[in-house]
Amino acid sequence: MARLIRFVVVALAVLNLGPALCQDWPTRPVTMVVPFAAGGPADTVARILAPGLSELLGQQVIIENMGGSGGMTGAARVAKAAPDGYQFVLGNVGTHAANQTFYKTPLYNAATDFAPVMLIAQTxxxxxxxxxxxxxxxxxxxxxxxxxxxxxxxxxxxxxxxxxxxxxxxxxxxxxxxxxxxxxxxxxxxxxxxxxxxxxxxxxxxxxxxxxxxxxxxxxxxLTRNRSPSLPAQATAHEQGLIDFDASNWFAAFFPKGTPATVVDKLHAATLATINTPAVEMRMQEIGADLVTPERSSPDYLQKFVETEIEKWAGPIKASGVSMD
Incomplete structure (x- = not known):
């Protein structure tokens, strides 16, 4: 019951963001760029989210898989797209944190070339x-x-x-x-x-x-420090002798920089409502994805989170000695 009430409240927020916005955006299908091949983790998460987003936004959310360069190719396309709300990327730790150090000349600045929408889940x-x-x-x-x-x-x-x-x-x-x-x-x-x-x-x-x-x-x-609820019998690397070893992924939505705040707010509200539906919560649990808590769901939180993640991954990547041009 609590989940249903939460969904209704957030869904109403989507519908009450303002008459002008509801008329102006979206007036046609919206593309969610998944910067990896179909069938992978990002694609799985996207396909769980898309039906709910389509219903709440009143336009179809179309998934477009665009792999290459560890996800950077697809993310770069969104970074350079018109900031009109009709393309957003489902980014992750690779596209919006680690690649900023791993690549000598990344195709974008993950901290400044996007309008953050929402951190969605961690895996x-x-x-x-x-x-x-x-x-x-x-x-x-x-x-x-x-x-x-x-x-x-x-x-x-x-x-x-x-x-x-x-x-x-x-x-x-x-x-x-x-x-x-x-x-x-x-x-x-x-x-x-x-x-x-x-x-x-x-x-x-x-x-x-x-x-x-x-x-x-x-x-x-x-490879996370703690065991996964979805694989409770599987021991961690930390338990097996690699003390404090911790590697996880996350998924978040980003528009191009300059996208109107009203559009960002509407996709944020629709995403929040979608992940709070029982069906989505169940599917995410089945695939081992932990949905974010409310205090970590704002665009401002995602902006600070990306900046922290870039810094967090810089040290280990430099220490490993690996890099790409």
Whole structure:
């Protein structure tokens, strides 16, 4: 009942942002750019959100997958788009934090080239191995990797993506140097992991849970410091000896810089209402995504959060020595 009341209150706020705004925006479909391939974690989150946003905004929210450069290609398109409210990006830790250090010349400034809308959810990252890799825990994985690192490969959703950087930090922490194979999203990387063409990857729980449950891949460790409620039996890297190791992903909505505040406010209210529906809460829980609490949901909070995340990832990335032109 409490969730239903909260949804009704927020939905009414969407409808009462002002008669002029409701008439002026949106008057046509709105594009949500997912800067990764279809079937990956960001795509999964987007497809959970889109129906509710479409209903509340009164126009269809169309998902457009645009992968490349660890998500930077799609995010850059939105950064350079007209600030009219008809394109926004579902960004993450890779597109709006880590790539600012990882790339020597990023295509945009994540802190200044966007109008932040809302931090939506956070997801743990998981170390997965091909199912026939002879290791069942992190200690055995490290021992195997140290012996076989010259012939091993790890995959990711692209250079600079969350799944890439999590594995880079892991490799650095355990002292191995393994060849990286970048894909245009986590889903294609997962397909090759299942097929045994790569040895491991570090994806989000939305794409990992189903493959773990079906035993198509082998879960080695949760990479957040605390266990994930969606995989409660899986030990963390911290528990298995990598003290204080912590890598997670998050998802947030961003318009181009200069988008009118009234438009930002309306998408914010629609997003807040959508994530407070029981159906969306249930789906997010199923994929292992933790929805943000109310005090972390404002545009101002997201702006400060992005600035903090850029700083947080800068140190480990510089220490790892990896970078891209």
């Amino acid at each position: 743990p990252l998981v170390l997965l191995a091909r199912k026939d890799l002879p290791a069942d825990n992190l200690r055995e994985f490290i021992a195997y990797a140290k012996t076989n690192q010259t012939s091993m490969q790890f995959g990711s959703g692209g250079a600079g993506s969350a799944s890439h950087l999590a594995c880079v930090l892991l490799n650095t922490a355990v002292g191995i140097n393994v060849t990286h194979v970048p894909y245009r999203g986590a889903a294609p990387a997962m397909q090759d992991l299942i097929a045994g063409r790569i040895d491991y990857q570090c994806p989000d729980t939305p794409i990992a849970i189903a493959q773990i449950q079906s035993k198509m891949v082998k879960a080695i460790a949760i």
